[in-house]
Amino acid sequence: MLHNYYGTSPLRKILIICVKDWQVTMIIYCLLSITLVLAIYSLYLVGKAGGKLFSAANSYLLLGLSLGVFLYFYGTWVYLSIYTKYVFGSLLVVALLVYVLRKRYPVARPVPRWKRRSNGILAVLFVLLSILYFTGTTGKPDTVELAFPFKSGNYFVLQGGKGLPTNVFHFSLRGAIYAMDIVKLNSQGQRATKVFSRHLDDYLIYGDTIYAPCDGLVVSAFSSNPDNIPPAMNRGPKNTNQVLLETPGYFVFVGHLKMGSVVVHEGQYVKQGDALGCVGNSGFSTEPHLHIQVHAKETGVPWYLGKPLYIRFNGRSYLLNEVIHVR
CATH class of the missing domain: 2.70.70.10 (Glucose Permease (Domain IIA))
Structure with a gap:
């Protein structure tokens, strides 16, 4: 059990402050890292999608796009530069256009039903969060x-x-x-x-x-x-x-x-x-x-x-x- 902060020695106070500072700093770097890693993953999912547009095999496409849109709105891009957000958004649009405009689609590997369902559930969640970005949950505010x-x-x-x-x-x-x-x-x-x-x-x-x-x-x-x-x-x-x-x-x-x-x-x-x-x-x-x-x-x-x-x-x-x- 931790002692009361104000009842500790000066050295212990310094250690507590250092730990708290380290935690906050790590949170910033972790949030930025998560944003960048998931952004790359969303582009990978769009590229991984196979089969004709809107086929059952394209649960990866739906998940990649919904995750990408969610990251565009909620990502902690500003910790690096706000322009990284615009670069990512452009890459996501290009990836989608490449998919839509290509004349031949690779033969899609069968996707297990549980995987399609999990991809679909996650996609719906990201779409819902993206909508709530604009609407919020408090109704129409004064x-x-x-x-x-x-x-x-x-x-x-x-x-x-x-x-x-x-x-x-x-x-x-x-x-x-x-x-x-x-x-x-x-x-x-x-x-x-x-x-x-x-x-x-x-x-x-x-x-x-x-x-x-x-x-x-x-x-x-x-x-x-x-x-x-x-x-x-x-x-x-x-x-x-x-x-x-x-x-x-x-x-x-x-x-x-x-x-x-x-x-x-x-x-x-x-x-x-x-x-x-x-x-x-x-x-x-x-x-x-x-x-x-x-x-x-x-x-x-x-x-x-x-x-x-x-x-x-x-x-x-x-x-x-x-x-x-x-x-």
Whole structure:
């Protein structure tokens, strides 16, 4: 049984932190590796398919295509480069075209019934998950119109969507089913100079100025918590540096701000486009990003327990792994 973290020796604390950091780092590399391996496997399945189009022997084709589409939407391509996603999508289309356009089909080997069934079940699962990428499982959400909180550049929805299954991490948090985590991309489609880095400045979004996405009253604003060194997720005395805006109809929360960067104060009224602070890595965060969530204003209810609202930036909604171009 593990001892309480705060009751351990300094050496043991260091060891616990190192183990946790190693686990987070390995998760990032594992997710990227799984994406790449399964992408290659999906192309292999399409190439393996034999017999005439839509024949019983083509359960491999259906599985390969459905897996490929699923990976295109859900894959962790951004850890390498977002352009790898587009390359993979192009290769999948080319593989399908080659299959459809070839004049002669190889003689298909008999596929056992159990294999056809398992391929079919997996294909249906991947198709269902691909549909849920767009629809979510929360029904038609109430929306809120906001201005995008950055001025220029290419940004990326690292986490977001309409509840499950795309926004699984935020869905597990109290009332944050439509929250979004946003990072910035460089010209190579990368969020950082490496797959993983312990240097905050290697992340493109670190230090970016955050602008008010709407007019509102500042009801909470502080930035006294230190920024975590990735992939640490230490909670400061006040959890995370933040700004909370109140409007007549809803609350807007932005978190994980940079230490000492918040330039507004409680009781101040800000206009859309006013600077709020800078992106950091404070609170429960493994790497620099902007966390934003919106809740309807309800009498007698804390802001975070109000009805969550689905965000639309400048008249458009965005889903997991989508790029937001700002000019």
